Amino acid sequence: MDYQSVIDKIRDEVRELWGQGRVADYIPALAKVDPRQFGIAVATLDGHEYSTGDAQVCFSIQSISKVFTLAMVTRHVGDDIWDAVGREPSGNPFNSLVQLEYEQGKPRNPFINAGALVVTDRLISLYPHPKDAMLEFVRSLCGNDDIYYDKEIARSERLNADRNMSLAYLMKSFGNIRNDVDTLLDVYCHQCAISMSCVDLARAFLFLSNRGVNPFSGKQVLSVSQAKRLGALMLTCGFYDESGDFAFRAGLPGKSGVGGGIAAYIPGNLAVTVWSPELNRHGNSLAGMAALEHFTTDIGNSIF
């Protein structure tokens, strides 16, 4: 398969979407990003890499980090996490409070903010230095020791975290948050501010297409079953209240973030990542969604 030609063509096609979405502005530091950027990268399990456009530019991975923290927690606590977090799509915006009250502080899934806050809370209980541990985990997955936290974005998000604090306090009132909320928000805002390029992210997602084994180090990061479950959750819950539409259009497990990134993969084959900062009304990258739809259509391969 000539992946390079496929992604070069997609890069040219999605330009017509520029100007139709909006960069996330509820975190002021994110609003400063130049909207007209697009990168795409493919990493295959047989060791090839392809990229084009702004694929080497680092961006804020935001909610894509929820995949990494869930992997870190499930490998330690196993199924216990599912007592605290559900596994169903929410059908609500990523930061909604409504469902949480009805469902007594148990978030629908680990990829909406409430669920991710519970996962990060457990991570804080597991690791004495959670922020260092997260960076180390992500660096080991992609083999790049330069992955860093964008401190300006972390600070900006922390200063504008009223809604996430509300979620955390509401869940704490139901006994579903164990640590101090300020500590939790500090760690959560840092995980969202991890800065990576499409190329780094494609490498970091390859372990999921490799039955949980990091293909670079040969280490089993997750069991086969845990990797399967993470993929299933991405397929059903990875795109906020647009998860069904992404599954319909691209047919891949994936996770988006409001920084405009999307990381997805085909089991046993490859990881593919895109970044374009303009978002649609659901908070997903407008050009990124279109690019991945084109990608699986053009290569004639998806999980279906």
Ligand code: GLU
């Ligand atoms: N930092 C974001 C928040 O919690 C993450 C949102 C996202 O990418 O979905 O508001």
